[in-house]
Each structure stands twice: as C-alpha cells, then as structure tokens.
Amino acid sequence: MFIEVSFVALNMVEIAVLLKQVPDTNAKIAILGGRVDESAVTSWVTSPYDEYALEAALQHIEAAGGSITAITLGPDRADKVLKDAAALGVTKLVRIWGDGWEDLDSNQVQFALVDAVRASGAELVYCGKQSADRNQGSTGPGVAEMLGAACVVEVSEFDASSSSYVRPASSGSEKVTVSSPAVITFSKTESDLRRPNVRGIMMSKKAQIDLVSSDVGSSQVNFNGDSSPAEKPPGKTFQGSDCIPEVVGLLRDEAKVL
Amino acid sequence: MEITIIAETQENNLHSVTRQLVGAATSLGASPTILCANGIGADEAAGISGVGKVVSVNGDCFTTFDGGAWATAFDAAAGEGVIMGAATAQGRDVVSRIAARRGIPVVQDVVALSEGIKMTHPIYSGKAMQDVTVAGDCAMTLRANIFSAADDGGSAESSIVQQSGDVKIAVQEAIAKASERLDVTDADIIISGGRGMGGPENFDKLYSIADGLGAAVGASRAAVDAWDEIPHNMQVGQTGKTVNPSLYIAVGISGAIQHLAGMRTSKFIVAINKDPEAPIFKIADYGIVSTWEEALPVLASEIANLQ
Ligand SMILES: Cc1cc2nc3c(=O)[nH]c(=O)nc-3n(C[C@H](O)[C@H](O)[C@H](O)COP(=O)(O)OP(=O)(O)OC[C@H]3O[C@@H](n4cnc5c(N)ncnc54)[C@H](O)[C@@H]3O)c2cc1C
C-alpha cells in the first residue's frame, strides 16, 4: 500500500492578534454619575470574538510556521488578556496605554494599534468583528485602511491549508483569499477554543509584557454620557395554550404586527 | 449640512434601510446625496422624497465586495460633511474605512440622531446607551428599522461617475445557503427556537408557522450548539446575529442575557415557555406560559385563520 504524502509549501507568517479586555458578558452594567461604572465590574475577560481570532491565529502558525504578537490597548488590568494568550503559547505580548486615555475615539484607538502592529512586523492582523463593550466593528477595517491593507470582515471559518477564509455573502457565504498585508475580523467560528495546560499557565506567569504608548492626538468626539436602556413596561402574561387565539387577536389589533 | 448616503442594496435593488437613512438625513435638515454602487437602485433612489442628488459610482471593483476598494471609490465620489451608511457588515466596513481615510470619527449602529451632531448608540450589547457629540465632519452607520423611512415623491437629478479601487480579495467559491429560507437579519417577523424545543426535528413546527407569516426562523446558541441541523447563521444573540424585527417570537428559550443582546430591541416580543419564572418573560410584551407542544398547533391554526 502506498501512502501519498503531499507537502504544501506554506510561508511562515507573522500575525498580530488584537485582544480587547471587556467585562464578562454576564456582568450587570451599572451607570454611576452618567457613565458606565467600570469599578463595579468584578470579572474581566477577553472579548468573545477576539478569542476566535486568537484561535485562528494559533491554527494558522501551527500549519504554516511563524509567530504571533498579542496586542491590547488598555489599563494595567488588561495584562490579563495577554497572560491568557501567553498560556496558549503566544510569546510576544504588547500592551499600549497612555495618560488620560479613558475616552479615546475610534481614530485614536486605531492609530495606537497601527503603531504597535507596524512595530511587530506582522503582515496579517487577526481581530474580532466587534468588541463586546463598544460594539462598533470599526477597528478592523479602520486599522486596515491606515495600514494600506485589505480587510475581510466577519469571517466564520479559516482553512490553514489553502489560507482561505469564509465570510458571509448575500447568497449564503463565500470562500475568499486575500493578498497580504491583510486584516481579518472574526465572527464566531466552528473551532473549539483551546484551554491552557498546566505548563502553559506556568509559562504565562513569567511572560514579559512590553508596555508602549503612542501619540494619538486629541479626540474629536465628545462623550456626553451613558444611560441605562429605557425600561420596558411589564408585559401581559397568559396561562396555557387556550389564550393563544386572544394573543393572536391582540397581535393583530393592538400591537398591529400581524 | 452636507450628508452623503452610501446606498445599501440587496440583490439588484435598493434595500429598504436606504429609505430610512434618507429619513434620518432629512430630519437633520439635509438634502442628502445618495451614492449607488454601479448604479444599483439609482432610479428608485432618485424618486425618494428629500433626496438632493443621486450619483451612480460605476467601477469594476463593485462586482465582488472588497471594503477597501469600495471605500476608495465612494470616498472619491463623496463630498465633505457626513458620511452615512447602514449598520450592516458591509456598511460598517466601508464607512469605517472612509472615516479612517479622512481622519474623521466614526460612530456605528446609531439609534437616535439629532442636530449638533448628537448620536446615541448601544454599548455592552444594549445593556447601556452612549450619547456622543461630534463637532465637525463624521461618519456613521444607522441601525435598521429605527428611523422612519422617507416616502416617494422626489425627483432628484442623477449623474454617473467612474471610480474604482484596488481589489485585493478574491472570491474562490460561493457556498450556497444551507436553506433558501429568509435570513433573520432580513426578516420583519422572526420565530426562534431554543433548547426547550427538545430536538431539531421539532423546528419543522417553527418553519411551517414562519412560512405562513413570511417570517424567518432563528435559534438560541444552546440549540445551535446541541444540534448540527441548526446552523450557526440562525443564531440570535451576542455571538450570533443582532436582529430588530417588528415581532420576535421566542419558543423554548430561557432568555439568557447573551440571547437578549441580539433581540432586545425588537418592537414586539412574544415568549412561549413552560416555566413561568423564565427570564424571557421579563422582556416579553406577551408571555404565554405553556409547552410548545400545546401552544404551537393552536398558534399555527390561528395564524392560518388570519389569512
Ligand atoms: C460568551 C457567550 C456568548 C453567548 N452567545 C449567545 C448567543 O449569541 N445567543 C444565545 O442564544 N446564547 C448565547 N450564549 C448562551 C447563553 O448564555 C445561554 O446558554 C443560551 O442562550 C441558552 O439557550 P436556551 O434558552 O435555548 O436554553 P436553556 O437555557 O436551556 O432554556 C431552555 C428553555 O426552554 C424551556 N422549555 C423546556 N421545555 C419546554 C417545552 N416543552 N415548551 C416550552 N418551553 C420549554 C425551559 O423552561 C427553558 O426556559 C452565550 C454565552 C456566552 C458565555
């Protein structure tokens, strides 16, 4: 019996992964003095889509060789997302921060991230499609524009052997390839997220984090304040399926949605 | 104030959200210019009341989607002032790239807009709202189904410009939808099933009700994770899709905060759950305490009677 082995020529890749620290998505968000009260948040995690970006980057370098730089912009506490990445084997860790950076606007965040990406020498940037706190989806495409790079958004699958990505399309989805440099923003993928092993956790304790800053200029956005979403008035409750004709009637006549 | 709208299209037509963008722009006192990729929807756009100008931006780059190339072409065709798009995957991409090109701020998913320019947008998946003001030029995307749509009755002048950009993304393969069903993000009525449906075969009950209503079928993450037959593109929530229909019917869904993140702004919410303590009832306008086994057949026949 012959076993055919095919060797796929792959290039080593340098990947920068953008990881943002956000409150645990189960956390209650409280408002204090017109702003979200971050001091009330007890549990901080890596933004969920960013974890899929990191997983794809790990798979990519397992297949092609190369290395990953994990980059976060955030205060001291954000070191944790880098340590968590280190526990999965990422060796280059960069945190960006500066005085008075609590309210950076979209451009300022992108400037600072772009500086760090350039310094890392990465030709590929993997990030989340949307952060769990700001929910903007601006950072990936904005960083790409500043780098003169292509950007594939909302990727749900990465295939290491063909370096292709699956993104949504009006027809369903499509597999695309992209010339480098490129930024890829990840949605949830089918991949299971790996968990660190004991050795990884030990290594992460000793991991070195580079702390850098950037000149981001002044903000063009005025943050007026945050508020809680308007409370919904309590709804009507109906017991049992016998009420359904009444509910359907109300949906048609009162709510006017049928 | 000058406002340029990037038309959102669907197949070869204008997407309904484009009229909502016009409605929002005129509420700020503007007569917006609408840019149409390769002229798609340009005729319809010219007939929308309040529109100042329609520009067909024609170029090779518009055959497939490449946000970088599209932003290059639109940026060259757009005036100063405000750039406005829809908060879809493509809209967010193109609009943030134009903002980065111009060095102007971008605010996505705006749900309230007033002169100033003052914008409100959800943060923390809708657990809070943020209010910002931008003094100069800016870029923004608006959430669908929030702003009232502009009617017909306009007769804007139309022109054509040639613009293109470098395409760096190559489509290798189109992957057809798992089903020909309506996508949850396009639907005005959604009926979603959760783990309480017991098994994927029971979603057939939801599909048949959806067919009667022209609705889409969605799912919770627990359903998507548990059953291969329920694809991830049906998932509503934090790591799924954000939807904003007129009517959202949640069946056998407990109402975890990550599920609410994707559907809490639905205009009207109906929940069917056997557990009267299920958190979904807290945000439901009409809560029905019942098993789906009992509720869905009655619901199906009542809906059939409506037609
Ligand atoms: C980072 C992160 C992201 C997440 N993202 C998402 C997301 O995008 N979307 C999402 O949905 N979830 C998401 N989740 C998961 C979320 O926390 C919940 O686990 C999930 O929404 C639960 O799904 P469910 O309501 O279908 O299941 P369950 O919580 O198991 O609820 C099932 C419900 O069905 C009811 N039921 C049972 N039998 C019947 C019957 N015969 N008739 C009527 N009712 C019945 C039960 O009373 C119960 O309320 C996320 C979680 C995390 C940590």
Ligand SMILES: Nc1ncnc2c1ncn2[C@@H]1O[C@H](COP(=O)(O)O)[C@@H](O)[C@H]1O
């Ligand atoms: N402060 C930050 N630090 C690191 N990455 C970030 C930061 N802000 C945004 N990103 C990345 O950009 C993605 C989109 O963020 P946003 O544009 O805020 O929705 C996130 O999922 C991250 O991958």
